[in-house]
Amino acid sequence: MRDRDPRPIRPNAIRYDDDAELDDLEDRDGGSLPPRPPGRPPTGGGGFQPGRNELRVIGVIVGLAVVIGALLLSPASALLRGGTPTTATGIVTKARTTMPALPQGVEALSALYDIQGDRSLPGPVALTVQLKQATKDASNLAFYTYANNEWRRLATVSPSDDGRGAKGQLDAIPENIAVFRRAALAYQLGAIVGSGETLDPASGTPGIVSVLGGEPTSGDDGVQLSERLPTDLQGRYLGVSSSTSSGAAAINRILADPAATKRHGDAILGAASTTRAAGVHIDYQGLEPSRRAAFTAFVQQLADRLKTEQRGLVVTVPTTPGGEPSAYDWTAIENAATAVWMRAPADPAAYYDQLEAALRVRRDNGINLKKVSLVIDRRSRERAGDLIRAVSLRDALTVASAIGTRLEQGIAPGDAVTLSGLNIDQDTGNSGMRWDDRSRAVTFAYAGRGGARTIWIENRYSVAFRLDLLKRYGLGGVVIDAAAKDDALPDLWNTVAAFVEDGTVKLEQPYGPYLQPSWRAAEGQVEAAARSGAAVWRAPSRSGVYDITLIVSDGVVFVGQQLSLRVAAATATPTPSGTSTRTPTAGGATSSATATASATPTRAPGATATATPAR
Structure with missing residues (x-):
């Protein structure tokens, strides 16, 4: 585990979404993923789909989503996991008979539902809430929750089920939920x-x-x-x-x-x-x-x-x-x-x-x-x-996740191979992913075609x-x-x-360790260099083709590219030696050779240095 980023947080406490199933990735694939921010449950979220040479870790490797029709018609009766219907795991919902005082300028379109049971389901979570009266007007609809004597907006929602419900996606299941419509907008x-x-x-x-x-x-x-x-x-x-x-x-x-x-x-x-x-x-x-x-x-x-x-x-x-x-x-x-x-x-x-x-x-x-x-x-x-x-964000993170090796020859079992994030490796003069206080954005500088970028x-x-x-x-x-x-x-x-x-706006920076690159290997050991964008992979003891993945993040979405490396034992190649006799050729000269072989070890080349999507 890496230490948390020592840079000061400005100006509020860190908040993070879309970090779904990092623990599961680490357990299954033996990678080194950044630690989750303390105190946050596993969550997930939306984002783009992978292109040909990039992998969106969340939702592609994990592929896990939860859909709960818990509050529409039959509470907690329709739970979908990964697109397959299953039985809800102990989630019970109950409508309150009274509702706390509403924020100024909002109208309640549903009851306030308390959600009981195991709420630590992995996100993203799609909730459908039954409305008191059907509506197909999607303007200014949102999920709200009530905690610590105040209402908090959760997410934008839209009408569903022919207007009888409102559906939206959350990072985690709250303790309670209601649907409000704001009558007047602040901006x-x-x-x-x-x-x-x-x-x-x-x-x-x-x-x-x-x-x-x-x-x-x-x-x-x-x-x-x-x-x-x-x-x-x-x-x-x-x-x-x-x-x-x-x-x-x-x-x-x-x-x-x-x-x-x-x-x-x-x-x-x-x-x-x-x-x-x-x-x-x-x-x-x-x-x-x-x-x-x-x-x-x-x-x-x-x-x-x-x-x-x-x-x-x-x-x-x-x-x-x-x-x-x-x-x-x-x-x-x-x-x-x-x-x-x-x-x-x-x-x-x-x-x-x-x-x-x-x-x-x-x-x-x-x-x-x-x-x-x-x-x-x-x-x-x-x-x-x-x-x-x-x-696009996809293009930016694809550039950041470009991966290569510093290979001068093939890879033998047990070899130490230096891996490089080509555009974030600080050992080669790149800046690495970081938060920039001047632009108030995540940024990185690298050496591209024609100069610095x-x-x-x-x-x-x-x-x-x-x-x-x-x-x-x-x-x-x-x-x-x-x-x-x-x-x-x-x-x-x-x-x-x-x-x-x-007018609500929370000023936060991404969780520091998420801006640091993470490496995963199908087999073998990866030793990541702290903050440098490089790592050393110790090849397995047997021959084969092994996948290495570099994962980067802007603090919201995790994207990676994969490199396949071939490990092969040394092979013997004949080295010509001996005497020559001349034989006729088309030009009248003679040339032939008889050779005795002496073994000279050579190595098979490492596999492709082009990125391919992980599966």
């Missing part, structure tokens, strides 16, 4: 998806959903719509973006000509009407400061024309220093638009410095920040030189700090970018939903 929630994408059902019911499906065009001053854009947006906003270099060049040229600007506005209105959009979302990045007056007039005119059609207008503004020239007149945009969405800096290392400085300036200038929502992207970020690009991982821990910033500066809401259903991205929805409903 607004918006979402951004791409054309052809489906909004993640776990997002709840965002007030505004933007479908990015249009881009300014230079040729006709119009809007190029994506072929994947639905013909009927069904109450969502049509998003028009200049995120590409060609789109930015087009809108800067359009805004330089009033006639072109008018034609562009006409095209947007036509597209909104054709797609039956509820409104328009303008996300024009890269505007030149000289276009300030033209862009302001464009927004004001577009807002007025949309209003006559009973459509809204959302305008995205970037984070720009308050003292520098900018194309975005905050006061005018705020007055014209239905809502203002603020994009944070793309560089995680500068995120808080730049964003807080910009918000202070706007607040001091009298901007009503209640009308501003902060855009939070679910994707992680990778820096390579001056380039910063978005990457750094990845910052977005997960529920980093998002909590972003929500806290939003709260401290008095912004009115949060917008989740990349909000489509995508198993390669982190599950942030419970964290976001709790904040939107009542």
Whole structure:
């Protein structure tokens, strides 16, 4: 067992989910897994599915889920383990006849059920709670539990069983549970998806959903719509973006000509009407400061024309220093638009410095920040030189779990083989997985193609700090970018939903030992070097092919890659020696050899150095 991370915890006690069945993994596979945080029961949770070269340890190796229909119609009667129906193990539920005073602004849709019996079932746990009255309205529904004289929100839920119940997933079974609906939200929630994408059902019911499906065009001053854009947006906003270099060049040229600007506005209105959009979302990045007056007039005119059609207008503004020239007149945009969405800096290392400085300036200038929502992207970020690009959580952890060996020859029984986490091995100049106080995120730096690279991982821990910033500066809401259903991205929805409903946000760091790499071997002994990202594997005493797995985590999800190594005893290879006689050849020369063999031991090569999925 490794010692706990000595770094201070900021600012609250550590809390962790999705660490299901670590003990079982260690027992069955002989690996060295990090210790579980003291005082927490075994739990589990959601996350992405494994790709070709990565393994999600939770749910793939373990594959254990518990579903309890304990509170719907026949309490504790339907227990599913790993998808197979079994009998519930002593779980009994009972509805209370009275309920403690409810939090302000919530309505109880169910009784408060006490849950008795063995509640230490391995997670994740899917609970279905019977409702007092059937409903199919999923807005603002959540599980709550009552403990220590206060209500605590557990998770977002959705109607089930034709509206007679509400179903949700928890990390562990609570002592009691009820379903509440919050009547009024503390913060607004918006979402951004791409054309052809489906909004993640776990997002709840965002007030505004933007479908990015249009881009300014230079040729006709119009809007190029994506072929994947639905013909009927069904109450969502049509998003028009200049995120590409060609789109930015087009809108800067359009805004330089009033006639072109008018034609562009006409095209947007036509597209909104054709797609039956509820409104328009303008996300024009890269505007030149000289276009300030033209862009302001464009927004004001577009807002007025949309209003006559009973459509809204959302305008995205970037984070720009308050003292520098900018194309975005905050006061005018705020007055014209239905809502203002603020994009944070793309560089995680500068995120808080730049964003807080910009918000202070706007607040001091009298901007009503209640009308501003902060855009939070679910994707992680990778820096390579001056380039910063978005990457998925799956891709980030796949990079971190790359595995190799420092082999110069084959492996014989009993050999000591040095294993390396190629991108987290600190002995080779990488930083290893760590929490970064400046970016408030898990990060690691490594030597990639073309030079040094750094990845910052977005997960529920980093998002909590972003929500806290939003709260401290008095912004009115949060917008989740990349909000489509995508198993390669982190599950942030419970964290976001709790904040939107009542402003609750817990600032926590991942449990330190979970950020340290863990090694597992099918056979043989693994001696992990403390915190270095390297290990030594002592090969078994017999020949064969053996699997080694490197497991890494961002503190929420565990992912690994597997390497197969061949162990073979030394073999004898003939070494030519003796006398030669010449025989005729096609060219007239003679050449032949008679040899006597002397044994020279050689080793079979170690097996593949490419990662393969574990089974």
